[in-house]
Structure formats: structure tokens, C-alpha cells
Amino acid sequence: MTRHEVVSPIPGVFYRKPDPESELFTDTGRSVGADDTVGLVEVMKSFHEVPAGAAGTVVEFLVENEAEVDAGQVVAVVETDGAGTE
Amino acid sequence: MITVRKPGLSTTVQDGGRAGFYDLGIPPSGALDQYALQAANLLVGNPHGAAVLEIVYMGPELVFTAPAVVAVAGATMVPKVDGEERPMWESFAVGEGETLSFGYLTAGARAYLAVAGGVDVPEVLGSRSTYALGALGGHNGRPLTAGDELRIGDGVNGAGAGRVVPAELRGAYSKDVEVRVMMGLYDHRLSTDGRATFLDTTWKLTPVADRIGFRYSGAELETVEREPPFGAGQDPSNIVDAPYPIGSIQVPGSVEPIVLHRDAVSGGGYMMVATVLSVDLDVVAQSAPGTRTRFVEVDLDGALAARADGKRRVEKLHDALG
The missing domain is CATH 2.40.100.10 (Cyclophilin-like)
Structure with missing residues (x-):
């Protein structure tokens, strides 16, 4: 088991849903694939997907919905299933 | 030549700007941070208003098909050559076939990548700057996308690597x-x-x-x-x-x-x-x-x-x- 940090590559506002009426992309306790989106970051009038980056289980969200993030900030932690999945 | 492997968020060719056409609705464009533009250009021996890449929030990945001397000024986004860190506000060499990439933005918003010789896109109304809203200038009038190829100008007796902007003349960026x-x-x-x-x-x-x-x-x-x-x-x-x-x-x-x-x-x-x-x-x-x-x-x-x-x-x- 390895902790993989999901990082926003850009500064902006972090969203955990594709739009206000929809369900969360994912949540703690759920499993994700490496290419699954965990959130969106809004900047310069557009939205950019933040992929999990590794397959495993989401164990933590460090940023609230609609909170501001900096580039390089960890938004979530995924516990990977084993070695070599990152 | 530079080949764009990843474009970054919105990387555009910019220079000193396109003065004189605002009365026709065409804005000056050019580097938003004119000081950092000049610093980057002077580091590599270019005229201070030469065309550079303006990088906002997230850096591109660029493959150099020929050796070049480059410099990055402005927002702090550590440049890397084939994964190895290089300094900001200092000129350095990139070898043939090597890849220039960037670390996460840690201060400021826009970094400027100058290449000795300048980015050689056609001049439109006297400037190489991209005005994306008007699809004018720069590389095909738009931000870079993966697969784009950029020509580097020649005829500039580029300065060598290892030239440094003194600490007190570097931009300092705060929140x-x-x-x-x-x-x-x-x-x-x-x-x-x-x-x-x-x-x-x-x-x-x-x-x-x-x-x-x-x-x-x-x-x-x-x-x-x-x-x-x-x-x-x-x-x-x-x-x-x-x-x-x-x-x-x-x-x-x-x-x-x-x-x-x-x-x-x-x-x-x-x-x-x-x-x-x-x-x-x-x-x-x-x-x-x-x-x-x-x-x-x-x-x-x-x-x-x-x-x-x-x-x-x-x-x-x-x-x-x-």
C-alpha cells in the first residue's frame, strides 16, 4: 500500500462535482482508476480535470469543494493497491 | 526548431507588443509582464522586445531539435532539461533532442521563456505577439497545441549560458x-x-x-x-x-x-x-x-x-x- 498524492497542476478554484446538480466525482472510501477525474480546477474561464494519477482507494480529500488551490497543492490522497501502480 | 510535446495551459508567442492599432480595435498584446520579457531576452542576447513564449500557471514540454541557449524569467516555475533542474533568471543550454519542462508554479503567474534568436513566427502588423481573441499573430493566431513546431530565428549572436540577473533586479512576487x-x-x-x-x-x-x-x-x-x-x-x-x-x-x-x-x-x-x-x-x-x-x-x-x-x-x- 502506497499513499499517492493527487496534485492540482494549476491554481484556481477546486470543484468536486462536474456541475452543482451532479454527484461528486468520487469520495473517500471509493476506488478510482488512474485516469478517473477526482475534481475540476477553474481558471481563465475554463475548467481543467484533475485525474487521480494512480489506481486505488481515495482515503482523504484535503481541499473542500469550491476552495481555492495553488499549483502543486495536494487535493486528495489515493492509497494504491500495490507496488508499481503509480 | 522546437516541437511542442505538451502545450501547458495557455502558452503563447509574445513580444514587446503591437503598438498603434488600438484605435482600430486591435489591442497592443505582447508580454503581460514586460519587465520579465526584457530580462529573459537580455539573458540570451536577444533584442529586449524579441518574441518569447509566455507561459501561464503551468509549463509546456518542449523538445529541441537543435542546440539552443534559453532563459526563463518571471513567475517561479523551475525549468528542467531532461528532468534535471535549471535556474530561473539565468541563461542555460539545451542540447539537441533534449526536452525542456517545468516544475509547478510556486510564485507569480507568468513565466517567460526566451530562446537565443527569438521565436520566429511571421510578423503581423509589426509584431509577433499572439492576439488569440482576434486569431492574429503568434503561431497561427492561437495558443500552442501539442505537435506544433516553432522555428527559432538566426542572425542573433546569442549570448552564452551562465548569464545571471542580479538578485536585486529579479521580480519578487507575493500573494x-x-x-x-x-x-x-x-x-x-x-x-x-x-x-x-x-x-x-x-x-x-x-x-x-x-x-x-x-x-x-x-x-x-x-x-x-x-x-x-x-x-x-x-x-x-x-x-x-x-x-x-x-x-x-x-x-x-x-x-x-x-x-x-x-x-x-x-x-x-x-x-x-x-x-x-x-x-x-x-x-x-x-x-x-x-x-x-x-x-x-x-x-x-x-x-x-x-x-x-x-x-x-x-x-x-x-x-x-x-
């Missing part, structure tokens, strides 16, 4: 900034309270910030009651259409001031309560979302003094890298 303004031309639309609110509020830059304008949130400005003049809209923030200076701060609906930057539209019907000093447009350029911003009023003498200070700083940069 708390002061931006100097001159009030007007439409500050008479604000009440005494509205004017005080504008100058006393610590505004926060929203994510709605790009080369056209930077939108801030923080307060609502009280306006003076009036009968709308012929040609102006009903909202208290509407005026009879007027030209928008670069740096002017318009306040649609009396909330969320917008600082117009170098890709601005040239006119419209919102009151401009103040105008950012040209030299402080560099400060706005290096603001990322969330930057806490105070607008500080100066008078004409103060503005001219600030301009002279800015000029002296650029002269020092030229002396240091001449």
Missing part, C-alpha cells in the same frame, strides 16, 4: 500586492463612500483572469444617483460608450472590478473608476487567483515618478546584461 492607480476618468460616478470602498477594500483576484482582463471580488461600490444620459444603459455603472485604456478598471454592475490588460477590447459602456499605472501592469500580470490586492491612489506626479523609477530599473537590467 499580497499593491497596485498603484490614478483615479478616473469616471470616478465621478462613485459616491464619496463608493470611492473610499474602492481604495480601502482588499480585493481578491478571481479565477476569471486572463490576457484580456483580471476580475476581482470584495465589495460593492456605491454610485451617485443620476438620470442616465442619452446613449448610456440604465445600470448605474453604465456610461455613454467610451474608449477603454489598457490598465483601466471598469466595474460592471458596481461589483467585481476588472483591470483590462494587453488583449483588452478597445471600448464599451462601463464606468472606469481608475487606471493602473503602466509599470504596475507587470504586478497585475504576476497575480494568480486568490492574490489579495489593494489599489493605491497616486497623483500625476506620483505616476510620472513611478514611471521614471521603472525606467531606471530597466536601464540597470540593460547595464547588468549589456
